[in-house]
Amino acid sequence: MGKVKKLGAKTRYNIITYTVVVLAYIVMQLLSTGDMLTSSIEGMLVPICVYIVMAVSLNLTVGVLGELSLGHAGFMSVGAFSGVTVAVILENAVASEPLRLAIAMVAGAVFAAIAGFLIGIPVLRLNGDYLAIVTLAFGEIIKSIFNNLYVGLDSNGLHFSLLSDNTNLAEGGELIIGGPMGIGGIDRISTFTAGFVLIIITLIIVLNMMNSRTGRAVMAIRDNRIAAESIGIQVTKYKMIAFVTSAALAGASGALFAMNYSTIAANKFDFNTSILVLVFVVLGGLGNVLGSVIAAAALTVLPEALRGFDDYRMLTYAIVLILVMLATNSSTVRGFIDRLRFKKTGKES
Amino acid sequence: MSKQREPVKLVPVPNPNIIPERDADKSPILECRHLGIDFSGLTAVNDFNMAIGRTEIAGLIGPNGAGKTTVFNLLTKVYQPTRGTILLDGYETSKMTTAQINRLGIARTFQNIRLFNNLTVEDNVKLGLHNYINYGTLSGVLRLPKYWKAERIAHERALELLSIFDMENLADIKAGALPYGAQRRLEIVRALATNPSLLLLDEPAAGMNPSETAELMDNIVKIRDLFKIAILLIEHDMNLVMGICEGICVLNFGEVIAKGTPDEIKNNPAVIEAYLGKGK
Numbered sequence A: 001m002g003k004v005k006k007l008g009a010k011t012r013y014n015i016i017t018y019t020v021v022v023l024a025y026i027v028m029q030l031l032s033t034g035d036m037l038t039s040s041i042e043g044m045l046v047p048i049c050v051y052i053v054m055a056v057s058l059n060l061t062v063g064v065l066g067e068l069s070l071g072h073a074g075f076m077s078v079g080a081f082s083g084v085t086v087a088v089i090l091e092n093a094v095a096s097e098p099l100r101l102a103i104a105m106v107a108g109a110v111f112a113a114i115a116g117f118l119i120g121i122p123v124l125r126l127n128g129d130y131l132a133i134v135t136l137a138f139g140e141i142i143k144s145i146f147n148n149l150y151v152g153l154d155s156n157g158l159h160f161s162l163l164s165d166n167t168n169l170a171e172g173g174e175l176i177i178g179g180p181m182g183i184g185g186i187d188r189i190s191t192f193t194a195g196f197v198l199i200i201i202t203l204i205i206v207l208n209m210m211n212s213r214t215g216r217a218v219m220a221i222r223d224n225r226i227a228a229e230s231i232g233i234q235v236t237k238y239k240m241i242a243f244v245t246s247a248a249l250a251g252a253s254g255a256l257f258a259m260n261y262s263t264i265a266a267n268k269f270d271f272n273t274s275i276l277v278l279v280f281v282v283l284g285g286l287g288n289v290l291g292s293v294i295a296a297a298a299l300t301v302l303p304e305a306l307r308g309f310d311d312y313r314m315l316t317y318a319i320v321l322i323l324v325m326l327a328t329n330s331s332t333v334r335g336f337i338d339r340l341r342f343k344k345t346g347k348e349s
Numbered sequence B: 001m002s003k004q005r006e007p008v009k010l011v012p013v014p015n016p017n018i019i020p021e022r023d024a025d026k027s028p029i030l031e032c033r034h035l036g037i038d039f040s041g042l043t044a045v046n047d048f049n050m051a052i053g054r055t056e057i058a059g060l061i062g063p064n065g066a067g068k069t070t071v072f073n074l075l076t077k078v079y080q081p082t083r084g085t086i087l088l089d090g091y092e093t094s095k096m097t098t099a100q101i102n103r104l105g106i107a108r109t110f111q112n113i114r115l116f117n118n119l120t121v122e123d124n125v126k127l128g129l130h131n132y133i134n135y136g137t138l139s140g141v142l143r144l145p146k147y148w149k150a151e152r153i154a155h156e157r158a159l160e161l162l163s164i165f166d167m168e169n170l171a172d173i174k175a176g177a178l179p180y181g182a183q184r185r186l187e188i189v190r191a192l193a194t195n196p197s198l199l200l201l202d203e204p205a206a207g208m209n210p211s212e213t214a215e216l217m218d219n220i221v222k223i224r225d226l227f228k229i230a231i232l233l234i235e236h237d238m239n240l241v242m243g244i245c246e247g248i249c250v251l252n253f254g255e256v257i258a259k260g261t262p263d264e265i266k267n268n269p270a271v272i273e274a275y276l277g278k279g280k
Helices: A002-033 A039-064 A072-089 A097-123 A128-147 A192-210 A213-223 A225-230 A235-258 A271-284 A289-329 A331-345 B068-075 B098-104 B121-128 B137-142 B145-165 B180-193 B210-227 B238-244 B262-266 B269-276
Strands: A149-154 A157-162 A174-178 B030-039 B042-052 B057-061 B083-088 B106-108 B198-202 B230-234 B247-252 B255-260
Touching (some): A002 A192, A002 A289, A039 A213, A072 A128, A097 A235, A128 A271, A192 A235, A213 B137, A271 A289, B030 B068, B042 B247, B042 B255, B057 B068, B057 B210, B068 B198, B068 B230, B098 B106, B121 B180, B145 B180, B238 B262, B247 B262, B262 B269
Parallel strands (some): B057 B247, B198 B230
Antiparallel strands (some): A149 A174, B030 B042, B247 B255
């Protein structure tokens, strides 16, 4: 009996996670085709997917690696701007919209991964609070760069300039990134299905990694760095793998996010966005992937659901947030949930 | 593993340390020469010389603050020594990191237990096997056949190692939830999983009652016989030290004040003065 159940413990958690996501997708898709969703909820389907991916990927850094990162939105913006740029370049070359979106997301992931690697070199030498502050600074730096970056495309190829528009495009050229104006006239090719696929890919990457040699090493570093070194684990290497993977997934979601709107500006990806995603992660539970998924979805919908409170909407949102945090942190509620779990499975020690 | 720098191999010099007869014709597994470290002016360990035979159980004793754990930290490169050389199996280890030292053959436990508390007992042991599990991050994410094969082997090996201490049935429990004694044993199993040639035990019997200590003594000898490795241990329990150690080194204020067999140490006036006390 032991062996079958043993394999079950981790696998069961993963199966539940996938099932929840797939069921939610099917339900929303049915409601959407049946025209039973309000237009505001309909418009939030892609952002929900984006925030779920953001939360799960940040959970890899904060929950699994155990390092507080406050600049996650920075990687999202790298993905958004590079993804859209690639999509614009390929506009004529690749006719199929889903394929173009996929290529844009991959490009966003690659550029965000490069950014994550470069930032990781200095940042991962630090620990705890210092690392948090430096990631915060990097998030702001990335925002400032995109606020002052001009990228244009004409028959001669790509043109870059910083601070002011010196791209001097030839006739028929197109300014893709316009500094503080960001990107305008984006082809809105993001779809709910694309978001769902990205979530599934993210879950496969994160969950499989957590249950592999790499993930074990990362969690070992979180639990006890000195012990991890003493058994021959290269700490910097595994920190970097977790950090870069996290950045790449944020980049892919950034590309998806940008192409859900017709315009996007760097200010959209500021400190507040990083904190918002961090709230999802903390609320869902550090290292708990399913928790991140649920918290991200619920808290993205919540402001919309509170529309009835009119002017007091954001105040109510804050109060709900505080109450939920208190509740999930109290031992009484936790004990209650554990008891439910105990009854269900009929075991546990 | 392949990226590791090729260490310089030095020829061992004859030295006056006591090494059990069965190891006498082989080069020592560990040799320290004039090892020392200063912490901003304060000399914590000075002129530490020691050699350990291939299958020797050696003891490092001394009063609190004598620098015993500092010696362990020097051997495992948690601290870089200010002076002196450490030869592990004849290889010069300066410039190596803690992780490289482990791969070269030193594994250790800690005075204050350092387990991966949020991971299961089995995962803790599998982490010890980390460098012997052969697949990369990508194979792990894509679940290639390599992953399943290597994980299955690791699982079996982990249970086999846990069976040394009859802990197979605890494999699924979180390490942090184990009782104290089991945590100490798990730390030893995890260290053994890294396939060391020298095992450093930092106060393995701390907090144990006499019967647990007696069991631990048997187990330490059993591990030595089973794995054919050398063991160096720090311990305050004199029954344990005198019972199983073949060579003992006594530290006081960072200096070696005596070296010898248990009988020699017991009757050494300097050791009695500094550590053992006259009552014994």
